[in-house]
Amino acid sequence: MARYMLSVHSREGEVREPLTEEEMQRSHAQLGVIEREMAAEGAWVFSARLHEADTATVVHVSGDEVLTTDGPFAESKDHLGGFYLIEAADLDAALGWAAKVTAAIRVPIEVRPLAGFADAPHA
């Protein structure tokens, strides 16, 4: 098994057709089904939704000093909005989940393999 991050990206300032209340509820319901399916098949590891990119803060080292600056880190128009960490047999399986998620929320999903994954280290 391998682990993948399915990340949801939003484009800053992009005006999308706002979802109607009904569409929003349908989207939520679809996501609920997909997430339960992920859990049932043992694919689900972790998921999170993030605040807007401009709530990010960057910590970096300059010389001996640790500096804090306002984020986001990347000077980009596209920002991570949330992610799923899933376990899948291979990329095709991961892409299958991504296809389901993007169909439900109508936002592009990036699928990226995890090089390592650590649970809490033993004391």
Place this chain on the structure above:
Amino acid sequence: MHHTPDRAVDAPLIGRIFREESGRSVAALIAFCGDIDVAEDAVQEAFAIALRRWPEAGVPPNPGGWITTTARKRAIDRLRRDARGRDLLGEVAALAEPDGPEGGGTVPDDRLRLIFTCCHPALSAEARVALTLRLLGGLSTAEVARAFLVAELTMAQRLVRTKRKIKAARIPYRVPEDEELPQRLRSVLAVIYLVYNAGVHNAGIAGPGLCAEAIRLARILSELMPDEPEVDGMLALVLLIESRRASRTRATAPSRCWTSRTVPGGTAP
């Protein structure tokens, strides 16, 4: 600050009191309810009430205390109206109404905490300056926008985003610990200096006002942190530059351009 009843209580006087007192009241209200927007609105409402009441009843002996107490009542009313607010109120109930019914008691000075929140390094420099002027200086969004030559809507959005980040990222409302203090204080002093500089380079009507605001902030900080030489240094610096500001754009003999009114503060130990 006691205003005798025979003195004319008009909008400009209340405006001056607003500029003097609103920072302290907003800081006290944030300490009370933990929400910048609720605090700002409550203080605005309290001043609106003052505008109606004071011309007839006279200015109370401690206008700042009156404003804070009145704002606290408005905040409680507002928080009672929504569910999330009721949770918040539960947490702050123990702190409610420490003063007498109509103010006058000593209001704890929470401005120092507020300065450090507004000047947190996780906020952009523009955001820090704008929020400091808005919350501690009591400037309106329009005034802050004019000072930095941006559209009012742009400034309003900047302030909204800044407050949203403070809330979402949970930027703390506290004076930093000793080990973080030097870096964090530098950020506060930088904001004061940026405000001063913005005043020097703003040829418009907002210029002198911003310089005065920077000096006022430096004085407040110096009162609140009497043991910090860097703070006294900043106050002295802006006072000395201020005393020479008039001569920057005038061809007069330099010695005649010192404004003696501001020099003593700049050179006092």
